[in-house]
Amino acid sequence: MTIKEIQHEIVDEFSMFEDWEERFQYVIDLGKTLPLIDAQYKTDENTIKGCQSKVWLHAEEVDEKIVFTADSDAIITKGIIAILIRVFSNRTPQEILAADTAFIDEIGLKEQLSPTRANGLVSMIKQIKMYALAYDSKK
Amino acid sequence: MLDIQKIRADFPILSQKVNGHPLVYFDNGATSQKPQVVLDAISEYYSQTNANIHRGVHSLSQKATDAYELSRKKIQQHINAQHSHEVIFTSGTTHGINAIANGFASLLQKGDEVLVSALEHHSNIVPWQMLCERTGAVLKVIPINQNGELIQTEYDKLLSANTKIVAVNHISNALGTINPIAEMIRKAHTVGAAVLIDGAQAVPHLKPDVQALDCDFYVFSGHKMCGPTGIGILYGKEAWLNQLPPYQGGGEMIATVSFEKTTYADLPHKFEAGTPNIEGGIVLGTAVDYLNSIGFEHIAAYEHELLDYATEKLSEIEGLNIVGTAKEKTSVISFNIQGIHPYDIGTIIDKKGIAVRTGHHCAQPIMDFFCIPGTIRASFAFYNTKEEIDILVEAVKKAKAMLL
Numbered sequence: 007m008t009i010k011e012i013q014h015e016i017v018d019e020f021s022m023f024e025d026w027e028e029r030f031q032y033v034i035d036l037g038k039t040l041p042l043i044d045a046q047y048k049t050d051e052n053t054i055k056g057c058q059s060k061v062w063l064h065a066e067e068v069d070e071k072i073v074f075t076a077d078s079d080a081i082i083t084k085g086i087i088a089i090l091i092r093v094f095s096n097r098t099p100q101e102i103l104a105a106d107t108a109f110i111d112e113i114g115l116k117e118q119l120s121p122t123r124a125n126g127l128v129s130m131i132k133q134i135k136m137y138a139l140a141y142d143s144k145k
Numbered sequence: 146m147l148d149i150q151k152i153r154a155d156f157p158i159l160s161q162k163v164n165g166h167p168l169v170y171f172d173n174g175a176t177s178q179k180p181q182v183v184l185d186a187i188s189e190y191y192s193q194t195n196a197n198i199h200r201g202v203h204s205l206s207q208k209a210t211d212a213y214e215l216s217r218k219k220i221q222q223h224i225n226a227q228h229s230h231e232v233i234f235t236s237g238t239t240h241g242i243n244a245i246a247n248g249f250a251s252l253l254q255k256g257d258e259v260l261v262s263a264l265e266h267h268s269n270i271v272p273w274q275m276l277c278e279r280t281g282a283v284l285k286v287i288p289i290n291q292n293g294e295l296i297q298t299e300y301d302k303l304l305s306a307n308t309k310i311v312a313v314n315h316i317s318n319a320l321g322t323i324n325p326i327a328e329m330i331r332k333a334h335t336v337g338a339a340v341l342i343d344g345a346q347a348v349p350h351l352k353p354d355v356q357a358l359d360c361d362f363y364v365f366s367g368h369k370m371c372g373p374t375g376i377g378i379l380y381g382k383e384a385w386l387n388q389l390p391p392y393q394g395g396g397e398m399i400a401t402v403s404f405e406k407t408t409y410a411d412l413p414h415k416f417e418a419g420t421p422n423i424e425g426g427i428v429l430g431t432a433v434d435y436l437n438s439i440g441f442e443h444i445a446a447y448e449h450e451l452l453d454y455a456t457e458k459l460s461e462i463e464g465l466n467i468v469g470t471a472k473e474k475t476s477v478i479s480f481n482i483q484g485i486h487p488y489d490i491g492t493i494i495d496k497k498g499i500a501v502r503t504g505h506h507c508a509q510p511i512m513d514f515f516c517i518p519g520t521i522r523a524s525f526a527f528y529n530t531k532e533e534i535d536i537l538v539e540a541v542k543k544a545k546a547m548l549l
Binding site for chain 2 (some may be wrong): 026081082
């Protein structure tokens with residue numbers, strides 16, 4: 007599946023929810039089930055400091071694709087990380103660089119990606135793109 | 146007794162819906178809402194009075210100057226300053242603190258000490274750190290206990306002949322602790338230190354008497370006391386303000402200017418360079434009149450009732466921990482729920498139309514002391530109600546159920 011197709015799939019999943027409570031409950035549950043980042047990668051270097059919640063992001067290259075693992079100290083942030091990882095992890099740098107995050111608006115979580123939220127997600131997406139750029143230019 | 150419904154009708158913003166729910170505004174520690182009289186005064190200023198002040202000979206300029214100076218007098222009376230020229234208009238608390246910290250740069254030398262407290266907002270820490278970097282003075286910190294109170298015996302030990310200035314808040318923004326500043330000021334003066342009080346969180350709840358307190362400087366913001374943003378007050382004792390050099394140079398703060406020598410204007414103009422926030426200055430007077438028309442005794446009594454009610458109701462939630470349990474507290478409750486990040490609670494209850502602050506409240510050292518990433522802070526004003534507290538309690542319970 008392409009990044010676009012996965013994004014459509016996520017939008018479809020969210021369209022089944024009737025209200026914000028169901029949407030947020032789903033995000034919270036995703037947060038709870040996000041595979042834990044390997045403790046050795048929870049370093050200061052991998053920390054993205056939001057003013058409110060913290061995000062840890064680790065990237066490695068596997069078969070010319072970038073695999074991301076991440077974590078947060080806040081569960082809603084972690085749930086959104088799970089969605090972003092589903093979209094961006096295990097992709098080539100070119101795919102990552104070409105993708106956008108407009109689908110987040112469609113699933114009703116737009117405000118979570120607003121810079122004023124200071125939850126580290128905006129910086130996380132920037133960091134994902136930076137990794138893609140770095141791996142891309144290495145070639 | 147306050148007629149709360151009548152008071153609420155004075156605040157148009159309170160009747161709006163947020164995310165489909167009636168707004169419950171509990172972020173008063175960040176900024177207060179504005180009553181209609183304040184909104185009207187802003188519009189009236191621009192539609193009927195707007196002109197630059199202290200300069201023009203024309204009538205409109207005179208009218209604006211008179212209104213601005215009348216407001217200064219109102220604020221002088223409100224805080225019981227001896228002279229109106231001890232009341233300096235600033236852009237806010239941060240501006241006031243920076244003006245004094247900069248002024249002290251010429252007075253401090255290596256080995257001198259500046260005392261702040263562990264309860265301070267970053268804006269009452271960083272300017273002093275910058276001052277210490279410039280002068281070689283040393284920053285010392287008055288520690289807090291588990292209740293979030295300043296440890297007075299430690300303060301006594303820190304005070305010495307080296308202490309040149311003590312900068313503490315009247316009320317903590319993060320925890321609501323009311324500090325015993327009168328006693329602290331008295332002690333600082335026995336070693337010859339000046340005292341600056343950050344009154345930003347105090348002025349919405351009480352009427353400070355700067356002469357009774359005997360503080361050397363008292364700073365606060367207009368926007369937390371029903372006034373507009375971008376206006377604040379720096380009160381300083383005349384002798385200090387005369388001694389300190391001005392913070393900014395420019396128009397209005399001078400007596401004569403030549404390329405050889407400029408002489409500064411008298412107080413208060415020496416500290417008011419450039420065209421000030423004229424509208425803000427005038428309307429701050431309106432806000433002070435409004436608060437006085439309600440009466441600070443009534444405000445304090447009612448807010449205390451809200452604090453007690455909220456403390457009792459929130460404490461009934463299992464796993465909820467109130468951070469900051471000082472004996473003397475204003476209407477601020479900072480709390481956490483075991484196993485849940487404050488950001489998550491804030492996000493969920495926002496969906497219910499409730500505005501609280503989450504995070505470290507620009508007071509990271511306090512959060513480090515309690516080993517927490519932040520808190521959820523509900524700060525109440527006289528226009529809040531017990532019914533709104535019930536809504537908060539139910540929303541927190543709901544969030545807890547969703548998140549745990």
